[in-house]
Structures are given as structure tokens and as C-alpha cells.
Amino acid sequence: MNLRHLKYFVATAESGQVSRAATVLSISQSSVTSAIKELETILGTELFRRSAHGMELTDAGREFLSSSYEILEKVEEAKKLTQKKSSAGGVISLAATYTVLGYFLPYHLDRLSHLHPNLEIKLHELSRESIEEGLLANRFDMAMVLTSNLNNPELESETLLRSTRRLWASHSNPLSRQGKVHFEEIAEEDYIMLTIDEAAHTTMQYWGLTNFQPKVKLRTSSVEAVRSMVANNQGVTILSDMVYRPWSLEGKRISTVQTEYEIPSMDVGLAWRRGLEFNHAQTVLSDYFRQAFVSPQSQAPNIRNGIVKI
Known part of the structure; x- marks a missing residue:
């Protein structure tokens, strides 16, 4: 057993489909299938139930998923110990919106x-309008x-991540x-x-490019409320991969499906006042994110589904 087995297993468990896991990992479906079969042989038990709907974890699979997360987390911690620490420092005031702070920043802050x-980072959570101001x-x-x-137009920005939007529906x-x-x-769905x-606002913008309108059953500021309502088949939604999780708090499965019409992605990145000359702390922060996401040697985790690439 090696880290490749764990990485492929976690990707499949979180996406619920070999095809989606292969896309996330940028490898062939056969490679994912072979790795899972090898892992099941090594462990002597089935980790998934195969069906026309996809791959569903068995009881043993759920238990092993928890262990896999722990192992991958320990590997990440070990990598941090071997990474060269910088003496660069300073203080930077960094603002972020709710979604970015909840689903993107914590790993990178660590x-x-x-x-x-x-480097001291002072965080502030605000709306986009308040941040711009x-x-x-x-x-x-x-x-x-x-x-x-x-x-x-008075702000400059650099996009780091483009997160695809898909339909969320109950399994x-x-x-x-x-x-x-x-x-x-x-x-036709709630x-x-x-x-x-x-x-x-964004939702209505891309719906406006179609000849249809969503049949809104509930408006909520809670991502978990959306997740729970969808998982319990009380409606569907369209949201980005960055905030997607395959299970609701009740342990019910949520599937994602591509739409025929390509929906604009949800883009995440840095913003600053136009013409600003970066000080040392700002340079350290921007260089970190450029190396993590923009450079070909990117070592950042796969944020789309919370899968850490090793």
C-alpha cells in the first residue's frame, strides 16, 4: 500500500464516481480502478459497492476513509517539518469574503x-462591497x-483558482x-x-442567459442548509466545486452533474488597490499564492473537493 492508493481511494470516495475522480486527479479511469482493486486486495475487503449510480462506500470503506484522511494529514504535517522556514516577516491586513474564508483560506493560513x-496576518471577514471600499x-x-x-476599475486582481459550477442533486x-x-x-425542480x-445575483445572471427561470423554494445564506435540503431531495441547486461536499450533515449523499450550458466558474484570487507598490509582507503573501496556484510546480491541495494532492 502506498500514498497513491490512498489518494485515488479518497478521490473516488469524495466524488462518488471513478470518472470524476480521474478528472480531479488528471489520470485515466483505468488507473483509478486498478488502484482501488489493488487496495481492496491488500485489505482483504470491499471498500465500495458498485452500481449504475456510481461508487458507494461500504461500512469498511467509511472506516478506511477516516483512516486515510488521518494518514494524508500526517504526511502533510511531515512535509511542513522538512520545508525550509523563511525569516521574512511583517504584518499584513487581509480581508476576505465568507466563502473564501470558509472554504479556501484556512489550509493556506496554516x-x-x-x-x-x-509573518503576521490580520484577518477581516466582510462583504465584497466593504472589502473594495x-x-x-x-x-x-x-x-x-x-x-x-x-x-x-480602481482595483487590481489576480485569479488563482477557477472552480466549476455544477448541479447538485440528491443521490x-x-x-x-x-x-x-x-x-x-x-x-422543473424545486x-x-x-x-x-x-x-x-450570480445565479440569476446565468439563468438569464437561458429561456428558463429557477423555481425557488428557499433562499438561505447557509451553505449547510442548502446541502441538507438537496441531500434530502427537497430541491436542487447549482454551486461551485469548491464548496461541494458529497455528504450532508445527516450522512445523505449529494451528487453533482454537469449542465449542458457551460456556467461561468467561481473564481478566487487576490485583490489590491491599483498602483499599490507591495511592501515586503505583501510580496511574501502574493509570492506564496503564485507559487501554489500559478506556477507549473504548484503544490497546493485540490480545493475543488477538499482532496489533498500528495
Whole structure:
């Protein structure tokens, strides 16, 4: 057994499909299938139940998934111990929106604290409008935001991650078994509308490019409420891979399906006041994220589904 086995197993468990796991890992489906079979042989038990709907964890699979997370986390911790720590320091005031702070930043804040222990990051959670105002007023040095929502010409930004938006549906919903789904079909379903971080506005923008409208059953600022409603087959939604998790808090499965019409991605990145000359702390922060996401040698985790690449 090696880390490759664990990585492929976790990707399949989280995505629920070999095809999606292969896409996430940028490898062939046969490689994923072979690795899982090898792992099941080594462990002497089945980790998945195969069906037309995808790959569902067995009881043994659920237990092994927990162990796999622990192992991969320990490997990440070991890697941090061997990484060269920088003496670079300073203080930086960093603003972030709800989604970015909840689903993107924590891992990187941990890495930054290990790589640059003398760098102090002061965090502020605000709306996009308040962040833009704060950047222009010099209350914040930089911000981590949904760059796809920015529209202020006085700000500069650099996109680091483009997260695909897909339909979320209960595992028991017939739409979850389709390769691609049409907006006409989605419009027939009850729709759970997320409102945080301008999600509702963005949703109506891309729905406006179709001939249909969502049949909104609930508007909520809670991602977990959306997840639970969808998992319990109370409606469907369209959200990005970055906030997707395959299970609700009740342990019910959520499937994702591509839409026939390509929906604009949710983009995450850094923003700052136009013309700003970076000080040392700002340079350290921006260089870290560029190396993690922009350079070909990117070592960042796969944020789309919470899978850590080893």
C-alpha cells in the first residue's frame, strides 16, 4: 500500500464516481480502478459497492476513509517539518469574503504560518462591497475575494483558482444519473437558492442567459442548509466545486452533474488597490499564492473537493 492508493481511494470516495475522480486527479479511469482493486486486495475487503449510480462506500470503506484522511494529514504535517522556514516577516491586513474564508483560506493560513512564522496576518471577514471600499481607503493591504464578482476599475486582481459550477442533486434524484442536464429539466425542480457572497445575483445572471427561470423554494445564506435540503431531495441547486461536499450533515449523499450550458466558474484570487507598490509582507503573501496556484510546480491541495494532492 502506498500514498497513491490512498489518494485515488479518497478521490473516488469524495466524488462518488471513478470518472470524476480521474478528472480531479488528471489520470485515466483505468488507473483509478486498478488502484482501488489493488487496495481492496491488500485489505482483504470491499471498500465500495458498485452500481449504475456510481461508487458507494461500504461500512469498511467509511472506516478506511477516516483512516486515510488521518494518514494524508500526517504526511502533510511531515512535509511542513522538512520545508525550509523563511525569516521574512511583517504584518499584513487581509480581508476576505465568507466563502473564501470558509472554504479556501484556512489550509493556506496554516501553511503560511509554518513557512513564514514571522509573518503576521490580520484577518477581516466582510462583504465584497466593504472589502473594495476598505482597500481603496487603505484599511486593508490586500484581499482574498471572488474575483469573478469584482467590477471596480480602481482595483487590481489576480485569479488563482477557477472552480466549476455544477448541479447538485440528491443521490436518489433521477437527474443525478444523467451525464449532462438541461436547464429545462432543472427548471422543473424545486430550487434551493444560496444568497451569501452574491450567489443569488450570480445565479440569476446565468439563468438569464437561458429561456428558463429557477423555481425557488428557499433562499438561505447557509451553505449547510442548502446541502441538507438537496441531500434530502427537497430541491436542487447549482454551486461551485469548491464548496461541494458529497455528504450532508445527516450522512445523505449529494451528487453533482454537469449542465449542458457551460456556467461561468467561481473564481478566487487576490485583490489590491491599483498602483499599490507591495511592501515586503505583501510580496511574501502574493509570492506564496503564485507559487501554489500559478506556477507549473504548484503544490497546493485540490480545493475543488477538499482532496489533498500528495
